[in-house]
Amino acid sequence: ISVSNVVGSNIFNLGFILGGCAAIRSITTTPALVWRDGLFLLSVTCVLVLFLSDLTLTHQEGSLLLLGLVLYLGYLFWKKAPVEEKEPAEDATWKDVPLFxxxxxxxxxxxxxxxWSAVSLARSFGISEWVIGVTIVAAGTSAPEFAVSLAAALKGRYSITAGNLIGSDLYNLLGVLGLAGILRPLTIDAAGLGSLYILVGMVFLVVVFMRTGFRVSRAEGFFLVGLNLIRWVFDFWAQA
Structure with a gap:
């Protein structure tokens, strides 16, 4: 389920979460988010498809992914930009710790x-682990991203909404799969390549949407959510 969970989580982040937040209120983006982070995510996703073209992620390929994460984080810290928005600071208190x-x-x-409940139910209907991982498990593991992104969108912190999801997808591909591949080679079924191609298309579409006017409009948000709903229906229908 490891690879399918990461692929499904990334699709869920960009489709349901980014699309859903944009459907509620359009999300503004920045040139850096598009040209640096968005294009890097697209490149990494294409590299992953290349690595998994033989249906296996080797130790060496996992090491390259993890190295990519280290280099990316190093570049971000080296090129860190000054804070653009100044907000009144709020003093933290000890009561915030238990709430956190x-x-x-x-x-x-x-x-x-x-x-747990969804996987048990899906297995009782004979649905494959790949479909479970790319849909249900992916949705469950994306819950933190959903909570953070929705809260940021409602507060008007649009850069946090989009940046959180792009960053999460990059960490999933480079960090999670990279480390997992180092520990043990990962294999996928040939049917799983279709989901990888969908992920490439989804990332490309999101980058285009973020570039057009440097915002993801409400209409584009509804479109992303609709695409993911169709994909879910198709995944489960194919298992029927």
Whole structure:
């Protein structure tokens, strides 16, 4: 489920979460988010498709992915930009600590319960692990991204909304799959290549949407959500 979970989570982040947040309120982007982060995500996704063209992610390929994450983070710290927006600082108090921990536990427990119940139900209907991973498990593991992105969008922190999701997708591909591939070679079914191609198309579409006027409009958000709903229906219908 490892590869399918990452692929499905990335599609879910860009389709349901970014699309859903944009459908509620259009999301503004920045040139850096488009040309640096968006194009890098597209490049990494294409590289992953190349690595998995033989249906296996080797130790060496996992090492290259993890190295890519290190270089990317190093570049971000080296090229760090000054803070553009100044907001009044709020003093943190000790009462914020239990609230933070409660929030983390609630999100983690909710995601775990969702995944456990949904996987059990799906397996009882004979649905493959790849489809489970690319849909249900992906949705459960994307719960933290959904909570952060929705809160940021409602507060008007649009750069956090888009940046959170692009960054999460990059970490999934470079960090999670990279480390997993180093620990043990990962294999996928030939049918899984279709989801990888869908991910490439989704990333390309999101980059185009972010570039047009440097915003993701409400109409584009609805379009992204609709595409993902169709994909889910197709995935489960193909297993029927």
């Amino acid at each position: 921990l409660l929030g983390v536990i609630t999100v983690a427990a909710g995601g775990h319960l969702l995944v």
